[in-house]
Amino acid sequence: MKSQIRVGTLTLVVGALCAWSIAYDAGAADFPAASGQNDWMIPPCERPISEAYPARPAECADGKPAPRDPAQVQPRGQAPAVPAAQPIRVAANAKAKSIKLLRVRTSIREGDRVGEIRYGTFCNSNAQINMSARIQSALLAPLVKPVRDEFTRAGYADPVGQRGLFEEESDQSSVDYQLGALIEEFNASYCRRGTALVAGLEGQVRAKVRWQLFDPVARKVVYTKVTESNYQTAGSEAIREPDFFNRVYAQGVREMLADPSFYALAVESAQLAHGAAPDPATPTGNSAIVVKRAPPFTGSLASNMTNVRAAVVTVSQGAGSGSGFFVGENGYVMTNSHVVGGNRFVRVKLATGRELVGEVVKQDTGRDVALIKTEGNKFMVLPVSPGEANVGGEVTAIGSPLGEALSGTVTRGIVSAYRVIDGKRYIQSDVSILPGNSGGPLLDNSGRVIGIAVMQRSGASGRINFFVPIQEALDKLDLRVSD
Secondary structure (H helix, E strand, O other), X not given: OOEEEEOOOHHHHHHHHHHHHHHHHOXXXXXXXXXXXXXXXXXXXXXXXXXXXXXXXXXXXXXXXXXXXXHHOOOOXXXXXXXXXXXXXOOOOOEEOOEEEEEEEEOOOOOOEEEEEEEOOOOOEEEEEEOOHHHHHHHHHHHHHHHHHHHHHOOOOOOOOOOOOOOOOOOOOOOOEEEEEEEEEEEEEEEEEOOXXXXXXXXXXXXXXXXXXXXOOOOEEEEEEEEEEEEEOOOOEEEOHHHHHHHHHHHHHHHHHOOHHHHHHHEEOHHHHHOOOOOOOOOEOOOOEEEEOOOOOOOOOHHHHHHXXXXXXXXXXXOOEXXXXXXXXXXXXXXXXXXXXXOOEEEEEOOXXXXXEEEEEEEEOOOOEEEEEEOOOOOOOEOEOOOOOOOOOEXXXXXXXXXXXXXXXXXXXXXXXXXXXXOEEEEEXXXXXXXXXXXXXXXXXXXXXXXXEEEEEEEOOEEEXXXXXXXXXXXXXXXXXXX
């Protein structure tokens, strides 16, 4: 049975608070006490043979107790001395990516044993717990709270609150990663005294959980970790079963958050947590890339506008979107560094509506340019101007202002000036652009790229727009366009 619970389903969460006790209270009279039953908290391979336990499990070596290290033997009723995993907190100068807990599942089959319980005032009755529809809810729902608590404690946004009440699962652009948990093994052995909602509970619980991060843009799992956790009460505790299970799941969540590989994926500029600030003038990717120059268009720009717009794309990375354009051959797209952010993979949407997965192969954060590689090579490509446009010359900008719904928007203006701002040279133009145009091309009258939209500055009389000169962008990315 492949069972699942959706995190946003309130009925299953509420039902889990009482489902466990309902499942075993009904059959209490069918489990008479037997001699040796007080050995229920001893590990199966170490229990003495008795009427209650006439044989050891098959996995025990030769049917004999496994050897024990005296230094690891714990007194009955005390928690084992297991070093706790310490989550890596999100550094103050780093930014955590958005993660959404999308689903919790179990691969435990119906009828499989998931625990044993002793109950009553003197804990003199016992019962075996097997997986069922009711037990399934009691196992799955308690995992949600530890995920929320441990993530927020480590400095991440609430992964449960990331999901809106009316959000469809098919909406894959709202977060950077989707988190899933598969409970592969579960075993709870405990004594529950009394019949009140909150009663004395003493015992231990073990859980094996497979955690995965799914990248909705790349459409693949980018991280997997299996945690095996064990929690034992320190004597009798006034807790309910969900709280009991919360504690073993919390250990697994902390172990995942303590993994440097998880931190590197989930936190932008993760290297800052170790005190090494990146050089903003150093592009990622060390080797030069050579692409073949696209031939110039024949005729006017207006007569070739259909082909020109086909070469401009929308680039999305979960939290927002910008623009880009194909340059050279083999599916290379140029855009801004701030459009791709710290993501390795982004979504590239063509003018036709087709979506591609793009890998960020180079970027220079100082000049705010990036290069994306997509699959395939039969795309419309924009020619690159070998020189610069004259001040006063007419120019055209194309992009996706305010998002992909307005992709392929064309506006015209002139080159107003060439400016140096913070030591960097820009093309100033009165051509109209808006947020979402970032990374899109600025074209001359022949349809050749002369710049890349990068920023706006607002004044009392309106906005002034700036573009990175295309040759400087190519140099920073070590991208060579050859004839």
